Amino acid sequence: MEKSKVYFTNLRTTSSMNLLQKLNRLVKKAGIEQIDFKDRIAAIKIHFGEPGNLAYLRPNYAKVVVDIVKELGGKVFLTDCNTLYVGRRKDALEHLDAAYENGYNPFTTGCQIIIGDGLKGTDEAYVPVPCGEYVKEAKIGRAVMDADIVISLTHFKGHELTGFGGALKNIGMGCGSRAGKMEMHSEGKPRVGKKVCVGCGTCIKICAQSAITVTDKKATIDHTKCVGCGRCIGVCPVNAIIPAWDESNDIVNKKIAEYSWAVLNNRPHFHISLIVDVAPFCDCHAENDVPIIPDIGMLASFDPVALDMACVDLANKAPVISNSYLAEQLTKAVDHPEHDHFCATHPETNWKVCLDHAEKIGLGTKNYELIEM
Structure with a gap:
């Protein structure tokens, strides 16, 4: 398969080019303008952050993407689906309160926020997955499936169940309704x-x-x-x-890939990931630990598999922050190489499974060309 293009910019700024301007330039250089947005509705899938957690992406980044979609003639909304666990985002009312509390609202982002699976997480569309080995019919938030175009805006970080949380995790698990999340999580039981x-x-x-x-x-x-x-x-x-020391985590990873396929298949999509504040755990936590590596940069691609692979490779080249959870784990590590930060952070996980499976079912390729700006 031909290499996918992944565009990258670091976080250095000048008096004439701040981070938001760099993100705008990155997204346009990566080709988002190739998508026909005219009079079409785009869903930007994002994680609004569990209140108490300060590692989630600032709404300023979302506004950059919103403004680009509007410039191109599209209609746009920010979205996420309700959570399976108890927290501040388990129904649409609390979810919206949490989003507003964390700075996401129509005034800061320039667009409306719609919780993808409705008030109680039951407003779902049933999407056939003919390529699925584990999922034959994905349960996706209806608002996500009603959109004409899908854009993912992802905070790249560690994750206790999947090794890291990247574009595929944001799309697959994030767009599942509550029943969909239960289906994906039904294997690995601690x-x-x-x-x-x-x-x-x-x-x-x-x-x-x-x-x-x-x-x-x-x-x-x-x-x-x-x-x-x-x-x-x-x-x-x-x-x-x-966690269970069996194949269950691998099955979860494969289901995430299959749910991602259900979300993205047969419509335009574009993906952006920021490697900043790389906490060891998901933004679903009501707290965030010290980052495990320094901030690296921003990336964009039409291929979510290549994007995740590029993020992992860049992250694994970064030094470990000395007082972090990863540094502590490395003092205990026996079977996991230090150069794989995410296996070392969560030894019970194998992030490669998700990307391998996503590539197998035709969602993208791990083979990429990194184009630095």
């Missing part, structure tokens, strides 16, 4: 290390499925209720909750 658990109950508060109980100061996860969302892993203060 367990509790009883010797480590202190019975604090933090995991109970974050579990939307009431799958966790504490008895005699030890937590237990009921796998008949657990959907494998992995939130309990991230919030445990003593690291007592352990």
Whole structure:
């Protein structure tokens, strides 16, 4: 397969070129103007950030993309779908409150915000996935599927279930309705290390499925209720909750690729990723840890697979921040090479599975040409 073009710009600025101007130039250089936006509706898929987390993308970046779409004659809205876990984004009302609290509103971004799967996460479209090995009919937020064009604007960071959260994670998992997210998460189910658990109950508060109980100061996860969302892993203060050590995480990654295919197939799409504030965990956390690597830059491409691959390669070349979660993990690492920052951060994950599967089903290619601006 021919190499996909991925455009990159670093974060250095001058008095005549700030970051927002650089993003505008990058997106246009990468070819977004090739898309016919005239009188068509574009959905910009973004993560508004869980309140308390400060690593999410600032709304200023979104406005740059919104303004470009408008310049090209399109109509545009920002979107995300409701979460599976308990938090501030589990229904559309709270989700909008959270977005506004984090600075996303029509006045700062220049467009409306629409929660893709409706008030309670049940407004979904059923999309056939003929190439799917695990997903035959994806459940995607209806507003996302009603759009004519899809643009992803992604904060590239670590992730406790998939190794990293890039464009495919933003699109596949992010555009799934609540039922869709349950389908993707239904494999990897964690367990509790009883010797480590202190019975604090933090995991109970974050579990939307009431799958966790504490008895005699030890937590237990009921796998008949657990959907494998992995939130309990991230919030445990003593690291007592352990992901399944089987192929389940790999299946989740493959389902994310198949859901991404369902979202993007048969309509124009364009993708932007920012490697900034690379926290070890997802922006779904109500907190963000010290970045694991320094800020790197902004990238854009028509190919989400190539874009994710380029982001990983750039991130793995970056030095590790000394007081970060990754630095701590490297002191424990035995089987994972230091040059793979994301395997070292989350040894139980294998991010390569998602990209390999996405390439297999025709979503893009890992083979790319990096064009630096």
